[in-house]
Amino acid sequence: MKQRYVDNAATTRVSDRVFNAMVPFLKETYGNASSIHAAGRAAALAVMEARRQVAQALNADPQEIFFTSGGTESDNWAIKGVCARLLKKGKKHIITTAFEHHAVLHSCETLEKSGFEVTYLPVSPDGYVTAQQVADAIREDTALVTVMYANNEIGTIQPIAEIGRICREKGVLFHTDAVQAIGNVKIDVNADCIDLLSLSGHKLHAPKGIGALYIRKGIVLQNLMDGGAQERGRRGGTENVPGIVGLGQAISDAAAQIEEKAERLSKMRDRLIDTVLAEIPKARLNGGRKPRLCMNANFSFEGIEGEGLLLKLDMAGVCASSGSACTSGSLDPSHVLTAIGLPHEIAHGSLRITLSEENTEDDIDYILEVLPGIVAQLRMMSPVWQE
Amino acid sequence: MSMLYSEKVMDHFANPRNVGELPDADGVGEVGNAKCGDIMKMYIKVQDDVITDVRFKTFGCGAAIATSSMATELIKGKPISEVLKLTNEAVVEALDGLPPVKIHCSVLAEQAIKSALADYYRRRGIDPTPIVGEINDCEACHVE
Numbered sequence: 001m002k003q004r005y006v007d008n009a010a011t012t013r014v015s016d017r018v019f020n021a022m023v024p025f026l027k028e029t030y031g032n033a034s035s036i037h038a039a040g041r042a043a044a045l046a047v048m049e050a051r052r053q054v055a056q057a058l059n060a061d062p063q064e065i066f067f068t069s070g071g072t073e074s075d076n077w078a079i080k081g082v083c084a085r086l087l088k089k090g091k092k093h094i095i096t097t098a099f100e101h102h103a104v105l106h107s108c109e110t111l112e113k114s115g116f117e118v119t120y121l122p123v124s125p126d127g128y129v130t131a132q133q134v135a136d137a138i139r140e141d142t143a144l145v146t147v148m149y150a151n152n153e154i155g156t157i158q159p160i161a162e163i164g165r166i167c168r169e170k171g172v173l174f175h176t177d178a179v180q181a182i183g184n185v186k187i188d189v190n191a192d193c194i195d196l197l198s199l200s201g202h203k204l205h206a207p208k209g210i211g212a213l214y215i216r217k218g219i220v221l222q223n224l225m226d227g228g229a230q231e232r233g234r235r236g237g238t239e240n241v242p243g244i245v246g247l248g249q250a251i252s253d254a255a256a257q258i259e260e261k262a263e264r265l266s267k268m269r270d271r272l273i274d275t276v277l278a279e280i281p282k283a284r285l286n287g288g289r290k291p292r293l294c295m296n297a298n299f300s301f302e303g304i305e306g307e308g309l310l311l312k313l314d315m316a317g318v319c320a321s322s323g324s325a326c327t328s329g330s331l332d333p334s335h336v337l338t339a340i341g342l343p344h345e346i347a348h349g350s351l352r353i354t355l356s357e358e359n360t361e362d363d364i365d366y367i368l369e370v371l372p373g374i375v376a377q378l379r380m381m382s383p384v385w386q387e
Numbered sequence: 388m389s390m391l392y393s394e395k396v397m398d399h400f401a402n403p404r405n406v407g408e409l410p411d412a413d414g415v416g417e418v419g420n421a422k423c424g425d426i427m428k429m430y431i432k433v434q435d436d437v438i439t440d441v442r443f444k445t446f447g448c449g450a451a452i453a454t455s456s457m458a459t460e461l462i463k464g465k466p467i468s469e470v471l472k473l474t475n476e477a478v479v480e481a482l483d484g485l486p487p488v489k490i491h492c493s494v495l496a497e498q499a500i501k502s503a504l505a506d507y508y509r510r511r512g513i514d515p516t517p518i519v520g521e522i523n524d525c526e527a528c529h530v531e
Binding site: 303304305306307308311312315333343344345348380381382383384385 | 406426428445
């Protein structure tokens with residue numbers, strides 16, 4: 001059976017171009033980028049080129065790009081690093097949203113334990129926060145505003161440029177977790193007034209274990225990783241040269257085709273959404289339709305639980321995901337779905353389908369062919385479903 | 388987190404036994420709640436203290452469906468005295484194990500059976516508590 005992978009918000013396949021770009025740095029050019037010899041210099045040059053590629057994709061300066069192990073590290077570093085410095089200036093308030101990734105939420109919770117106060121902005125039922133909410137929450141002692149660029153579960157894109165402008169006006173630092181947006185949305189850290197931005201490689205066809213943090217020139221934050229002089233002394237640890245090269249290749253490939261991708265995938269996504277809502281009774285789309293990531297569809301089906309749905313889809317060759325508690329290892333359904341006001345029993349029955357360049361119309365046809373039957377089968381078994 | 392199910396769990400999930408309702412059931416039990424993501428409803432027919440037929444409906448994950456299905460197989464055709472001794476561990480064992488986070492599903496299956504039996508006794512004007520015991524809410528559902 002052909003496998004249809006539609007869980008690209010979880011991770012993506014390493015593209016052939018990225019793979020080919022990385023191979024030399026695993027084999028022949030394996031030097032340590034800090035070494036003085038030819039092998040080391042070749043690695044250092046490759047890191048430099050990748051830094052330029054990442055900077056270009058964000059309209060940043062290469063000196064503002066710092067490689068990390070991924071989105072989680074970048075989020076931790078940005079939030080804890082800024083707060084540790086600003087606490088000394090008496091700032092001990094953070095503004096974020098209720099539906100951030102756990103890397104952000106749990107970093108904020110850690111800071112709460114050391115005396116920070118955190119405002120979790122509520123999210124509208126269609127999955128957005130407004131710049132006005134941020135403006136109203138900013139205080140004298142606000143150290144940082146951190147709002148995700150696009151939500152990882154429901155794909156809603158936040159008004160980042162507006163929020164950025166307000167933060168700039170009020171003199172508050174602004175961080176955004178752009179892990180899901182990168183490669184799907186054109187990002188300009190200057191136009192959007194972003195001070196810090198987290199990104200991860202494996203969401204855009206680079207390998208797992210590589211990411212970056214953009215830090216606007218002049219912003220000083222405490223180190224998270226103490227060590228050697230790598231990353232200009234701000235992030236210790238031998239550079240993950242193959243990963244860095246892969247990220248550089250992936251991000252420049254994504255930037256080169258971002259409009260074409262958005263157009264093609266949003267057509268596929270819209271056909272999926274429209275058909276599911278028309279053909280499956282008591283189905284709902286989670287998250288507003290606009291602005292929404294071109295690759296994200298998130299549904300809830302009343303009367304069924306998400307894990308069963310995923311298992312049945314998997315048996316039919318479809319790899320998707322759910323915000324159901326049963327897939328997370330906890331008993332609570334996704335905090336994102338509860339943040340947009342879904343009752344628990346509806347949140348349990350969610351299905352997230354996320355596309356990439358590698359998906360085809362045929363994948364959508366196939367999902368539309370199998371999904372209604374699977375939902376019906378599970379509903380037939382469900383004591384809470386009434387025809 | 389990884390969620391590896393045994394072949395038996397997958398078999399009972401993919402081909403659940405005894406799904407449905409019994410319109411003329413002698414006892415019906417329902418446990419769990421939609422809030423925590425699992426509801427099991429069990430229907431039993433009883434003749435001469437033997438479970439002659441059983442059906443279930445479950446809202447829940449793969450493990451919840453598989454444990455319900457296995458539980459129905461384990462009690463069908465069995466005398467009540469034996470059914471009362473059925474533990475959640477026996478259901479887990481019959482399924483060749485469950486991931487630790489799914490053990491509460493098997494607890495729910497045991498409770499669903501007991502709840503159906505309690506209903507059976509209640510319908511006959513017999514206080515079920517001395518026979519079936521207290522049926523507590525699934526503790527897993529109270530995890531904050």
